[in-house]
Amino acid sequence: MIAQPNRDAKSGSRRAWAASLISFLVFVGIWYVAAAVADSRLLPGPVEVVEYTVDEAIHGPLLSELGITLWRVAASFVVAMVIGCVIGIILGQSPKLNRLFDPWLIVLLNLPALVIIILAYVWFGLTEAAAIGAVALNKIPNVIVTLREGARALDPGLDEMARAYRMPPMERLRHVVLPQLQPYIAAASRTGLSLIWKIVLVVELLGRPNGVGFELHLNFQLFNVTAILGYTLAFITVMLAIEFFLVQPFERYTTRWRNRPV
Amino acid sequence: MNDTRPVGVTGRFEIDIASKIYRGADGAEVLAIRDFRLEIEPESMTVLMGPSGCGKTTFLRILAGLDHDFSGSLDMPEEARIGFMFQEPRLLPWRTVRRNIELVADPGFTDEDLLQLAEALNIADKLTVYPGELSLGLARRAALARAFATRPDLLLLDEPFVSLDEPTADRLRRLLLEVWSARPTTAVMVTHNPREAVMLADKLVLLAPRPTRVVEIISIDTPQAERDPAAIEAIYAELLQRYPENFAGL
Numbered sequence: 423m424i425a426q427p428n429r430d431a432k433s434g435s436r437r438a439w440a441a442s443l444i445s446f447l448v449f450v451g452i453w454y455v456a457a458a459v460a461d462s463r464l465l466p467g468p469v470e471v472v473e474y475t476v477d478e479a480i481h482g483p484l485l486s487e488l489g490i491t492l493w494r495v496a497a498s499f500v501v502a503m504v505i506g507c508v509i510g511i512i513l514g515q516s517p518k519l520n521r522l523f524d525p526w527l528i529v530l531l532n533l534p535a536l537v538i539i540i541l542a543y544v545w546f547g548l549t550e551a552a553a554i555g556a557v558a559l560n561k562i563p564n565v566i567v568t569l570r571e572g573a574r575a576l577d578p579g580l581d582e583m584a585r586a587y588r589m590p591p592m593e594r595l596r597h598v599v600l601p602q603l604q605p606y607i608a609a610a611s612r613t614g615l616s617l618i619w620k621i622v623l624v625v626e627l628l629g630r631p632n633g634v635g636f637e638l639h640l641n642f643q644l645f646n647v648t649a650i651l652g653y654t655l656a657f658i659t660v661m662l663a664i665e666f667f668l669v670q671p672f673e674r675y676t677t678r679w680r681n682r683p684v
Numbered sequence: 685m686n687d688t689r690p691v692g693v694t695g696r697f698e699i700d701i702a703s704k705i706y707r708g709a710d711g712a713e714v715l716a717i718r719d720f721r722l723e724i725e726p727e728s729m730t731v732l733m734g735p736s737g738c739g740k741t742t743f744l745r746i747l748a749g750l751d752h753d754f755s756g757s758l759d760m761p762e763e764a765r766i767g768f769m770f771q772e773p774r775l776l777p778w779r780t781v782r783r784n785i786e787l788v789a790d791p792g793f794t795d796e797d798l799l800q801l802a803e804a805l806n807i808a809d810k811l812t813v814y815p816g817e818l819s820l821g822l823a824r825r826a827a828l829a830r831a832f833a834t835r836p837d838l839l840l841l842d843e844p845f846v847s848l849d850e851p852t853a854d855r856l857r858r859l860l861l862e863v864w865s866a867r868p869t870t871a872v873m874v875t876h877n878p879r880e881a882v883m884l885a886d887k888l889v890l891l892a893p894r895p896t897r898v899v900e901i902i903s904i905d906t907p908q909a910e911r912d913p914a915a916i917e918a919i920y921a922e923l924l925q926r927y928p929e930n931f932a933g934l
Contacts, residue, residue, distance in 0.1 A: 582770075586766050
């Protein structure tokens, strides 16, 4: 009988899976029917879009464009997370610096993404660095705010323990500080990824000669809705794969100590 | 304000705190410690006893080098290694018990030493679990193992057995004595439990309430191993008669 809760949990997760699958199928069904009723070039059905995506992947530039966009997402993400984490932790630990820089942070938080992108292109030219920098700058204030909260919540008792035992600074960071910040880092990267990949498309649309955003722009001018939906489908698939096969397993690994019964 | 200078190889600790002032949240200054002089013999167990909230923890934090904001001097061996057992276990919840111990252990502390220590403290089967799965008593044992694994020059114990039921606390005191006798270490313990103090102390230091200062230093010459419950009661009764304010009502 001890296995009971476990089996319940398993069948529960299977039921959740089934519900997600049904909901997804209903969505595709509605799309299919709507496309059939509209019978227009401006609303292609799911079959057409999937066919286009596969064809574009084999014969067209879809895979290379996808690769370029993913590279930009990764680069902006890393830059934003590293800079945001460092500044966030510093501000969380020092009330004095926080008071000094809080107004800057509020301005940056409220600056529209489009303004940052346009200014970056105007000031630094239509370059790769300007594009990635602009995307990162849009995300950095969010990371700072989240990590600042985390750094404020650090346990002073554990810090005292580490100092009493004379743990070297790098060890302290790795074993005492970062595990406490893990939920905040996870939250920042989760929202970060979804924000960044949306902004990367805008940056590409405005000033890059390649990438998914560029293709969307091109096909918008051609009024090719099938291509727009095809590229979107490919991109969303990749981002979902990253979420399920990279982000979630990593999160499970770093929180393994929490999942056990007390 | 203060100087912490090394004093060669004698392993003696000389503490002289002229004053330690606390600044409260409202900005008011509170004198926590005044004219606190104490010499700690190497490889002895010094037990500080005083009422709750009398600055004992503050004193331990100064000894551990966590608080430098006092006036006075602290003479201790150069780069003294500290083992600190706090009131709460303060284990890292995201590391297994074994990693918690290894992370601060002395470089010469081998896997075999670790197993031996864990067996002595009856936690050998808990090494692979996370601290969240341990009861308070077991977590305290893990914290004690961690403190000894550093092979400390100075072992600090801050009311390490509070909020345990009496049989568990008693078992832990005996384990502490066992491990401590196997590898004599200079130790300073703080408690407000007089029987615990009588059971463990070589030197018993009676403290006055805030501002904390030394009232009396009592040497207990009977070796700890020979202090059975009857002997402890006898010593306790004698001290109760000599220092009624310090031993009654605590």
